[in-house]
Amino acid sequence: MTARRAFLGWLGAAPLATQIPLAQAAPASASITGKGHVRVQDAAVSLQFDEQLRCRIVSLLGKQPVALTGFDTSEHLVIGGKPLGRFTLQKAEPAPATTPFGAGQALHLVGRSAEGIAKHVTVTLLDEHPGMALLDVSYVNTGAKPLTIDAWVNGAHRLAAAPRHAGGYWTYSGASHADRRDWVQPVKRGFEQGNFLGMNASDYGGGTPVADVWRRDAGLAVGHLALQPLLVSLPVKAVGNAVDISLRGDVPQTLAPGATLATPPTFIAVHRGDFYVPLDRYRRLMAAQGLAAPEPPQSAYDAQWCAWGYERDFSLDYVRATLPKVQELGFKWAVLDDGWQVKTGDWTPDLAKFPRGGDDMKALVADIHARGMKARLWIAPLAVAPGSDELHEHTDLLLLDETGAAQDVTWWNCFYLCPAYDKTQTRLAATLRMIIADWGFDGLKVDGQHLNGVAPCFNPKHQHKRPEESIEAVADFYKVMHDVVHAANPEAVLEVCPCGTSYAFHNMPYMDQAPSSDPLSSWQVRHKGKTLKALMGPWSAYAGDHVELSTGGQDFASSVGIGAVVATKFTWPVDPKPKDSFLLTPEREAHWRQWVDLYNKGRLAEGRYRGELYDLGFDKPETHVVEQAGALHYAFYADRWDGMVALRGLGPGIWTVRDSLSGSVLGKVSADKPTLPLRFTHSLLIEARPDVPDLLPVAFASNVKAVGADGFPHASQWADAPTTFFRHDWQGKPLAGPQSTRVQLLQGAGHLYLRFICKYETLTTFDQAGSASAIWPLWERDVVEVFLQAPDRAGLKSYREVQVAPNGLLQEIAIEVSGKRRIDGGSRARAHVDANNKVWTAELAIPMRGGDGTGDGWRLNLFRIEGPEAAGDNRVHSAWGPTRTAAPNFHVPSAFGRLLIGA
Numbered sequence: 001m002t003a004r005r006a007f008l009g010w011l012g013a014a015p016l017a018t019q020i021p022l023a024q025a026a027p028a029s030a031s032i033t034g035k036g037h038v039r040v041q042d043a044a045v046s047l048q049f050d051e052q053l054r055c056r057i058v059s060l061l062g063k064q065p066v067a068l069t070g071f072d073t074s075e076h077l078v079i080g081g082k083p084l085g086r087f088t089l090q091k092a093e094p095a096p097a098t099t100p101f102g103a104g105q106a107l108h109l110v111g112r113s114a115e116g117i118a119k120h121v122t123v124t125l126l127d128e129h130p131g132m133a134l135l136d137v138s139y140v141n142t143g144a145k146p147l148t149i150d151a152w153v154n155g156a157h158r159l160a161a162a163p164r165h166a167g168g169y170w171t172y173s174g175a176s177h178a179d180r181r182d183w184v185q186p187v188k189r190g191f192e193q194g195n196f197l198g199m200n201a202s203d204y205g206g207g208t209p210v211a212d213v214w215r216r217d218a219g220l221a222v223g224h225l226a227l228q229p230l231l232v233s234l235p236v237k238a239v240g241n242a243v244d245i246s247l248r249g250d251v252p253q254t255l256a257p258g259a260t261l262a263t264p265p266t267f268i269a270v271h272r273g274d275f276y277v278p279l280d281r282y283r284r285l286m287a288a289q290g291l292a293a294p295e296p297p298q299s300a301y302d303a304q305w306c307a308w309g310y311e312r313d314f315s316l317d318y319v320r321a322t323l324p325k326v327q328e329l330g331f332k333w334a335v336l337d338d339g340w341q342v343k344t345g346d347w348t349p350d351l352a353k354f355p356r357g358g359d360d361m362k363a364l365v366a367d368i369h370a371r372g373m374k375a376r377l378w379i380a381p382l383a384v385a386p387g388s389d390e391l392h393e394h395t396d397l398l399l400l401d402e403t404g405a406a407q408d409v410t411w412w413n414c415f416y417l418c419p420a421y422d423k424t425q426t427r428l429a430a431t432l433r434m435i436i437a438d439w440g441f442d443g444l445k446v447d448g449q450h451l452n453g454v455a456p457c458f459n460p461k462h463q464h465k466r467p468e469e470s471i472e473a474v475a476d477f478y479k480v481m482h483d484v485v486h487a488a489n490p491e492a493v494l495e496v497c498p499c500g501t502s503y504a505f506h507n508m509p510y511m512d513q514a515p516s517s518d519p520l521s522s523w524q525v526r527h528k529g530k531t532l533k534a535l536m537g538p539w540s541a542y543a544g545d546h547v548e549l550s551t552g553g554q555d556f557a558s559s560v561g562i563g564a565v566v567a568t569k570f571t572w573p574v575d576p577k578p579k580d581s582f583l584l585t586p587e588r589e590a591h592w593r594q595w596v597d598l599y600n601k602g603r604l605a606e607g608r609y610r611g612e613l614y615d616l617g618f619d620k621p622e623t624h625v626v627e628q629a630g631a632l633h634y635a636f637y638a639d640r641w642d643g644m645v646a647l648r649g650l651g652p653g654i655w656t657v658r659d660s661l662s663g664s665v666l667g668k669v670s671a672d673k674p675t676l677p678l679r680f681t682h683s684l685l686i687e688a689r690p691d692v693p694d695l696l697p698v699a700f701a702s703n704v705k706a707v708g709a710d711g712f713p714h715a716s717q718w719a720d721a722p723t724t725f726f727r728h729d730w731q732g733k734p735l736a737g738p739q740s741t742r743v744q745l746l747q748g749a750g751h752l753y754l755r756f757i758c759k760y761e762t763l764t765t766f767d768q769a770g771s772a773s774a775i776w777p778l779w780e781r782d783v784v785e786v787f788l789q790a791p792d793r794a795g796l797k798s799y800r801e802v803q804v805a806p807n808g809l810l811q812e813i814a815i816e817v818s819g820k821r822r823i824d825g826g827s828r829a830r831a832h833v834d835a836n837n838k839v840w841t842a843e844l845a846i847p848m849r850g851g852d853g854t855g856d857g858w859r860l861n862l863f864r865i866e867g868p869e870a871a872g873d874n875r876v877h878s879a880w881g882p883t884r885t886a887a888p889n890f891h892v893p894s895a896f897g898r899l900l901i902g903a
Helices: 276-288 316-328 358-370 389-393 422-438 474-488 505-510 522-536 586-602 715-719 869-874
Strands: 007-011 037-041 045-049 055-059 076-079 082-084 088-099 102-112 117-126 132-141 147-149 151-159 169-175 184-187 199-201 207-214 219-224 236-239 242-249 253-255 260-262 266-271 304-306 333-336 341-343 346-349 374-379 414-416 443-447 493-497 543-546 565-568 622-628 631-646 654-659 665-670 675-690 698-703 723-726 741-748 751-759 783-789 799-804 810-816 819-822 828-834 839-847 859-866 876-879 897-901
Touching (some): 037 088, 076 147, 088 117, 132 151, 151 219, 169 236, 207 276, 207 505, 219 242, 219 276, 253 260, 266 276, 276 715, 316 333, 316 358, 346 422, 374 422, 374 493, 422 443, 474 493, 522 543, 665 675, 715 741, 741 859, 751 783, 783 839, 799 828
Parallel strands (some): 304 333, 333 374, 374 443, 443 493, 543 565
Antiparallel strands (some): 007 037, 076 082, 102 117, 117 132, 132 260, 132 266, 147 253, 151 242, 207 219, 219 266, 236 242, 341 346, 631 675, 654 675, 723 741, 751 839, 783 799, 783 859, 799 810, 859 897
């Protein structure tokens, strides 16, 4: 058997340690021949079923197998208030599996209950995602009478009491609650949380359909992979020192004779580390089905100031007076918050503040733009206030419950509109075009806990086929917002702040930025950041929200250290609210200036968040890591710390560690000696950078674990690959347009693998290759380029150039002192264009010839060109390692950066 291949086997009554076989996989089919257990497993997990189709989960992640659960009635029905979980196992058939998530191995099980219900369970383990088990569960009524079913339950397991060394349990829950509780909590005795993903209060609901429970040595996550929100629960409950977890649907239904009840596609995941690991895997599986957050616009990473410090009764004079200080401190966004509109739902300017209406809005935007900043406007769609013209003239928009009553949005004393109603979407689209296309705002702050999820709609005017259509249409409503805003301005930023709710994952494909959403503490800023980096991607434009909401009101360290965009709502030079003032005093200004400068210098939000390296529940001090610009940035948090810390994730060689704020050297570490003594109060941010003999840029390439039959790494490999990023021209000057470039690197099997992710404004390509043998000017239109120099060619004008266009055209050139020649060096490439989000991606596989293909000494540079040759100076030439020539010139070997392999 291979490490990733799932297989079927029979278990006897032997002790657990002897029940994990080293034999080959069972044949492609099997039959029941007496008592025994059947299992399916990979390198990380073993799922074992007994003769009544009860399941035990065993972790294979440690040195020895560990049973996380006993034999539980994991998938069952509830009938008459009692669980129906005993099904006599009748058939077990293994087979290879092809899924949207890649290849795997499946085990199909059939059992029958005494009540005449046939239970079908297919367990699929994925080659690329060891530890992830997909469950396809259905029930067939084979009897002669209809059955009333109270609920179905999948993945129901009781995790055994943690061993003493494992330190108890922690949990992540993706549901929303009106008290805005922590998403990540320790599981103490008596802990119980229902985690219903519908409405848990009038205007609090929705969420991410995943719950996770973990201890120091292992964890178990449960969730569903449906492409739309479902009214299900993911309860977590402490039972003594054990913990129960499951996915359940509590909608009663009648199953007629011969009818089938199919449950949603379910997964369970066994993992090590905290909740980041299964949430990251969940994101990847949903991306394989087409649901993924977009690559953020460049400006989404810019520091933000919001006028909410003045609250709803702001004065336009106060806002304008504050802008010079906002600009001086290095903030690039000015956000006009709630209070500009006549009423919620009537999205026209309040004439008491904007006497000339839309013209005053345009003038404010012009003032902000004149300062080199961007303007964002607050809006709360799906809410309409009593007394508004919108409600008076369009009552048909309302979301109504089964009694015909309007659904309350309690925070603003408003009512819900129905997101599934065409007219609701049409009227919103018109408002957004006005804000972006007419007034000129560069983005929106979409606000309100009511936007995370809605209740079923019974409004007869909407002619819903099912009341649940309103729930399923929330993501469609977001898509309308995203499409309209980006049609008006492709680089606009759509920020969504659902006010403390646990973000609804199905809305994320239509969000450019997510803030910590009214955090109640710095702990929430940090653990929400880890959550959203897992769900939206490790370089998502997560924002820490107003620093004034952090513990103590000025904890920038909790944003900067985790790779969050910094934000504030200070007032200046005066504040009309002396009791609740956010006035920027001289002392505060010095503090603000220091941290905003640090953020703008490093822009860690653009880096790759390394959430898999540290466990929020058990690693002390609390630690977060961001990989950026050839360095690893560590952020430590504790009330007080005086002791050793271990720096995880270091690549080869010696690394120098500096204090991020002061720049002072704290010591040197290496992967085999990664510990360092530190002393701090509250927080400490440090930077670890590899020792190299020059100031050239450094790129990391980790070792590839698996390459597909097509010669390229699997998608899961790219997700874990080191990343570098550039958005400056060949001289090192920032680009004015959207053309950011992110490059991931892997190495192995004698190849260097690269994946370019390119935000673009326009695309220009040749229709076909101009030559199969001679050099042809592929670079006269859009391309990415890799210049690669082997160690034995160092110091010489001798390197390879590989060019790839957005349509996949490839050219490889050998450069020598004697000249250039077209070669067939065995390089391969493929490309994909996402026109909706204006991103094109290229994957390259380049043979590494010269040297042994590993170790030190490889040099490279990465380039990109956008625009046709005829565009002249309007072409965009960007370079990872600036060449700093007067005219665009990439052929400067002295500017090549260093490639470090094995990170």
